[in-house]
Amino acid sequence: MKELVFAIVEMTLLAAPWLLLGLLVAGLVRGLVPRARIRQWLSGDGIRPILRGAVLGVPLPMCSCGAIPTALALYRGGAGRGPTTSFLVGTPGAGVDSLSLTFVLMGPFMMVARALGAVIAAISTGLLTALSHGGATAAEPAEAACNSGCCSSGCDGGDVMADADETAPGLRHGLRYAFTEMLDDISVWIAIGLAVAGLLITLTPPQGLAVLGSGIGPMLLMALIGVPLYLCAAATTPIAAALMLEGLSPGTALVLMLAGPVTSLATLSIFQREMGTGALLLYLTGIVVSTVAAGLATDAVIAGFNLDIQGSVQGVQEWIPAWLEWSALALLVIMAVPWLRRTLIRETHDD
Secondary structure (H helix, E strand, O other): OHHHHHHHHHHHHHHHHHHHHHHHHHHHHHHHOOHHHHHHHHOOOOHHHHHHHHHHHOOOOOOHHHHHHHHHHHHHOOOOHHHHHHHHHHHHHOOHHHHHHHHHHHOHHHHHHHHHHHHHHHHHHHHHHOOOOOOOOOOOOHHHHHHHOOOOOOOHHHHHHOOOOOOOOOHHHHHHHHHHHHHHHHHHHHHHHHHHHHHHHHHOOOOOOHHHOOOHHHHHHHHHHHOOOOOOHHHHHHHHHHHHHOOOOHHHHHHHHHHHHHOOHHHHHHHHHHHOHHHHHHHHHHHHHHHHHHHHHHHHHHHHHOOOHHHHHHHHHHOOOHHHHHHHHHHHHHHHOHHHHHHHHHHHHHO
């Protein structure tokens, strides 16, 4: 039991400063990027909107439940299937918070691999889905997608495209969103992810998952596990890191990090309702094929250049002082607990 608690606390302290940094950057993006410009970039059809949807989705601070109503608003507003899908896949695949955690838990190479993998998956899936035709469009408002129960804060991300004439909401609004709605959305999932990671590290024998090896088989297994679940991008990071420490190849872990956050049963059901069964099959094909391809490429590059992934993680750990880790964790706990957060904000206003 002591070993389990120690493993969870150690990983939590390691992740806390980087999660805090990711939330700060997410707040900046949320507050300073004009919403009308986002709608302009993603509207239309063809290859360019698909590329823009994939690239733009990476830094935007949204989980999949926030991306669903936003993507529906785009689709019902005239965006093509390809750009809508690339945005829907790219946005929850790798946000700034999850990329920060990836850097500290797995190293800079895996962070880059995750970002590139998310963009490639978004582009390839968008291109495939653009080949489909037909399919009914539901008459319910986009906000109805929030009833899937995937988020705790009511899918606040859906208002990103709510008003085409609205400019950037401002820094204060962005930071408030990051440390209230967004943190509420991911905090429980991150806690679950850290707990699962601690269990894996404590209970799995060293190199116990090495028997799975690499290759198409284990990666397909990870993709099939990740596709139907709702796995927050930040929450999958410590789980994937723990799996790597127990012998799973980095490429196979990458497949789980890419496939899990971009799909869920709620996403799949809404996608099928909006675009039809044919588009859904192309969507699933694009996700599975692109994530497995990213995993194979990652393992090939690591083997070809003889990269030491765990060594790079240790190099990051060495220059994070303990006082900063504890301070970041304390601040995150205060902001994640609603009554503590309200108390802090009230005291700040009183001063």
